Amino acid sequence: MVGKCPEWMHYCYSGKAWSTATLSIGGSAMFVVVVTVLVMFILFLKNLHKLLHxxxxxxxxxxxxxxxxxxxxxxxxxxxxYKDNSPPAIAIQMLNRICMLALYLSQSFYVQTWLRVIIALRQYKGERALKIFFMLMDSVVSILLVIELIYRAFDTQGRNDNGKYSPLYNVGIDVIAGGCLLTCFVYVIVGTILFYKLKHYYTCCSTTIIGFISVSILLSSASLLRFVSLTYHILSGEHMNDNQYAIQCYLIPDIIPSFTITIVQVTIYRSERKKRVRLNADSEDITPYLQ
Incomplete structure (x- = not known):
């Protein structure tokens, strides 16, 4: 039975059909990512002077x-x-926005490392222009979400009488959905260009090519899945099942990019360590740059 929310918690949900398994898997998976990323960050700091590049x-x-x-x-x-002292929905929504923004920026930074490889292979001199472009793109998305966050923090009305959110709330959802679609397109376009460049250095069955294709498919699929989930009610005119929505919009799109990017970073770190052990300072291998 759903308990009644205290009066000061105006945003308390009346109930949510997310299964315990979904919630437990989501929290546990993110805990594993946090520990792994923290360990890798410490290792990078310990070898900072060797990993300036x-x-x-x-x-x-x-x-x-x-x-x-x-x-x-x-x-x-x-x-x-479901408890009487449920967290206010505004707190949950703000955490959600910050998480999505952080994941978007993480993937944006990751794609920029692909561009570095393309620039290096093509001897393109427009690296500064690309950096400015991505900086502007990331700034626009970040500013829009921050504005929406600030508005939500001071929005005392929450949902209206029909149970619908305020217009700016929907704008925030649209920004997130647009960012997901943009990320998906960037993965496909940049990934395709880089794939054709890598074919000159590796065979199609090489570990590097297969790994790169797998990472590209996983990341682009996760972004596309979140976009479809966020816009499902617009595209179909119906609302998705709550538990299905939790899995398709949050669980999978969070876990896949977080784990994939973390595993790639671990692989790159190990590759760099082996490279230093072999003392191949003059090596032209571009695999470590697939960051």
Whole structure:
């Protein structure tokens, strides 16, 4: 039975049909990511003087860590929404926005490392222009979500009498959905360009090519799945089952990118260690740059 929310918690949900298994898996998976990313971050700091060329990793680690670390209390808060002292929905929504923004930035930073490889292979001199473009794109998405967060923090009305959220809340959802679709397109476009470049250095059956294709498919699919979930009611005119929505919009799109990017970082770190052990300072191998 759903308990009545205290008067000061105007945003308390009346109930949510998310299964205990979904909530438990989500929280546990994010805990594993947090521990792994934290360990890798410490290892990178210990070898900072040897890994200066991999500074982009620190941005990836930081944003992935923020996403996973905040997802843990988010899943926990969703587990207690049936209690009398349920967390206010505004707190859950704000944590959700911050997590999505951090994951978006993490994937954006990761894609930029692909561009570095393309630039290196094509000897393209427009790296500065690409950095500015991505900086502007990330800033626009971040600013829009921050504005929406601030508005939500001071929005005392919450849902209207029909149970619908305020217009700006829906704008925030649209921004997130647009960011997911944009991320998916970037993965496909940049990934395709890089794939054709790598074919000149590796065979199609090589571990590098297969790994790169697998990572590209996983990340683009996760972004596309979240986009479809967020826009499902617009595209179909119907609302998705609550538990199905939790799995398709949060569980899978959070776990796949977080784990995939973390595993890639672990692989790159091990590759760098082996490279230093072999003392191949003049090696032209580009595999370590697939960050």
């Amino acid at each position: 991999m500074r982009q990793h620190y941005k990836i680690f930081a944003t992935t860590f923020v996403c996973a670390a905040l997802r843990i209390p988010w899943w926990v808060m969703n587990m207690v929404t």
